[in-house]
Amino acid sequence: MPKILRVNMTDRTATYEDVPERYKFLGGRGLTSTIVYDEVDPTCHPLGPNNKLVFAPGIVTGTNAPTSGRVSVGGKSPLTGGIKESNAGSSWVQAVAKLGIKAIIVEGFPKESGWWGLYITKDGVEFFPADEYAGRGLYEVYPQLFERFGKKAHICSIGVAGEMKMAMAGVCFNDNHGRPSRYSGRGGLGAVMGSKGLKFIVVDDTGAPGVEIANPDLFNQGRKKLLEALRQHDITKPKGGLNTYGTAILVNIINEAGGYPTRNFREGRFEGAAATSGEAIFENNKKRLGKELYNHACHPGCVIQCSNTYYDEKGNEIVSCIEYETTWALGANCGIDNLEAIGKLTWLCNDLGLDTIEAGGTIAVAMDAGLLSFGDWEGAIRLLDEEVRKGTPLGHIIGNGAAFTGKAFGWYRVPGVKGQNMPAYEPRAIKGIGITYAISTMGADHTSGYTIAPEILGVGGKVDQFDVNKAELARNFQYTTAFIDTTGHCLFIAFAILDIPSGFEGMVEECAGLLGADWTPDDAARIGKEIIDRELAFNRAAGFTKSDDRLPEFMKYEKLPPHNVVWDVPDEVLDAVFGE
Ligand code: SF4
Numbered sequence: 304m305p306k307i308l309r310v311n312m313t314d315r316t317a318t319y320e321d322v323p324e325r326y327k328f329l330g331g332r333g334l335t336s337t338i339v340y341d342e343v344d345p346t347c348h349p350l351g352p353n354n355k356l357v358f359a360p361g362i363v364t365g366t367n368a369p370t371s372g373r374v375s376v377g378g379k380s381p382l383t384g385g386i387k388e389s390n391a392g393s394s395w396v397q398a399v400a401k402l403g404i405k406a407i408i409v410e411g412f413p414k415e416s417g418w419w420g421l422y423i424t425k426d427g428v429e430f431f432p433a434d435e436y437a438g439r440g441l442y443e444v445y446p447q448l449f450e451r452f453g454k455k456a457h458i459c460s461i462g463v464a465g466e467m468k469m470a471m472a473g474v475c476f477n478d479n480h481g482r483p484s485r486y487s488g489r490g491g492l493g494a495v496m497g498s499k500g501l502k503f504i505v506v507d508d509t510g511a512p513g514v515e516i517a518n519p520d521l522f523n524q525g526r527k528k529l530l531e532a533l534r535q536h537d538i539t540k541p542k543g544g545l546n547t548y549g550t551a552i553l554v555n556i557i558n559e560a561g562g563y564p565t566r567n568f569r570e571g572r573f574e575g576a577a578a579t580s581g582e583a584i585f586e587n588n589k590k591r592l593g594k595e596l597y598n599h600a601c602h603p604g605c606v607i608q609c610s611n612t613y614y615d616e617k618g619n620e621i622v623s624c625i626e627y628e629t630t631w632a633l634g635a636n637c638g639i640d641n642l643e644a645i646g647k648l649t650w651l652c653n654d655l656g657l658d659t660i661e662a663g664g665t666i667a668v669a670m671d672a673g674l675l676s677f678g679d680w681e682g683a684i685r686l687l688d689e690e691v692r693k694g695t696p697l698g699h700i701i702g703n704g705a706a707f708t709g710k711a712f713g714w715y716r717v718p719g720v721k722g723q724n725m726p727a728y729e730p731r732a733i734k735g736i737g738i739t740y741a742i743s744t745m746g747a748d749h750t751s752g753y754t755i756a757p758e759i760l761g762v763g764g765k766v767d768q769f770d771v772n773k774a775e776l777a778r779n780f781q782y783t784t785a786f787i788d789t790t791g792h793c794l795f796i797a798f799a800i801l802d803i804p805s806g807f808e809g810m811v812e813e814c815a816g817l818l819g820a821d822w823t824p825d826d827a828a829r830i831g832k833e834i835i836d837r838e839l840a841f842n843r844a845a846g847f848t849k850s851d852d853r854l855p856e857f858m859k860y861e862k863l864p865p866h867n868v869v870w871d872v873p874d875e876v877l878d879a880v881f882g883e
Pocket of ligand 1: 392610
């Protein structure tokens, strides 16, 4: 039977508990958000003794369900002050699931300074002193951990940003090649891990029992349907859009739509878009390596395989991976059109343990406020490599995110919601994603409800990007997304399952088969709603009101070129999404 592992950092104990009946049919975001709702005081300080950090594999994580190696990390966010779940793909969580662990709850507060690691195997859980790894870059530390714990180890960690409890610190996991590059980036959960004195969770699943499947026939039936859909769809199939150009395939598309935020959301088109796109990464690699390089999986069993690696002129690796959000945040949003510089900045974020979206958003706000010029990539590198890495006073300001930096420099153009900076879609030009930013329980977050699919990509239907009446669209996407985040599948399966109904059916059948539940596709939205209702209740108790569900004022009067549009979605539409 799966267990919950409770780790107490006050007295450094780790104990296995039975899974309460009410958690039996939950996993991933559904489980982390429910445990945070049940166990964390919404009014607590996110970096104080009463916050908890929860890790959970999705429902089908650890099985051979395609593209299902996602971990959800949850807690109260130091960035937003609300509930947070942030997910990533890594073999680490597959190992956790195979060990029969349904969730890891980290709680308590260290009595003295010092860093600790946790080592989990089928034989038990041990703490190990980790001071020798503190204050150092993760690219230097990961190989040493693999040497110490063996090649079969899987690593979860924080970087120096988490050690310094910066609000843009993410939780980092290894990729398939052992790089420190897969991030539960958003919301500063790395700082929560830092506040507990926990530097690593190392897992080795050798000899693990594996994940129990209640109804293997139903599970396999669903798995086949989903696999078929993923292999058919142009975006998710082998050598399809994502496998060839990565998520950065979106750069030219969103730029063409006039919704590519440029120079801290001053314009909706970037003159350097083509030079920093997924196509440019693919073509540059081809020239430099003398062959076409398709992307790889972030964890075993992903059939989409969207993660790129970028190489320099000499054929040496610069970094893996440059996501759409990353090339935008550290590129167009900062006015930087130099892909090598974007690669270096991405590497720095991985090395320091930073969320690339918040890092780029913060540098852009600093540039807009006059600290640097737009396009000054050397200055941007200096901010991360010298100020943040060394923890200077300026580094601490930058490390605490865009809203904090805007306040520190008296700057009003801060494009965030609930303290979290917006990702790479301009809400004035693409209204549905703006509604999602406004009302998401997570702060400005595109992954809460990816309405870009119908608004721009024509996936799951086609709607007008400028239409403001999208309360129902935003609601449906958020509910369905909360369910997908619970299954353990990567959200990118949505491209296929929105267009191919049997794929959606397959996803639900996999979960029903694994759990022995009698779910049908109609249950997905119901389950998603229940999860979001708990997240909303947590945020209300934490002090959030309707006035927090709004976009920044400057977007209401500053016209965004090239469409010269303002944010004009009525507040009534925003309030109608969740009917409160
Ligand atoms: S589609 Fe990309 S991000 Fe998603 S699981 Fe696969 S490799 Fe990872």
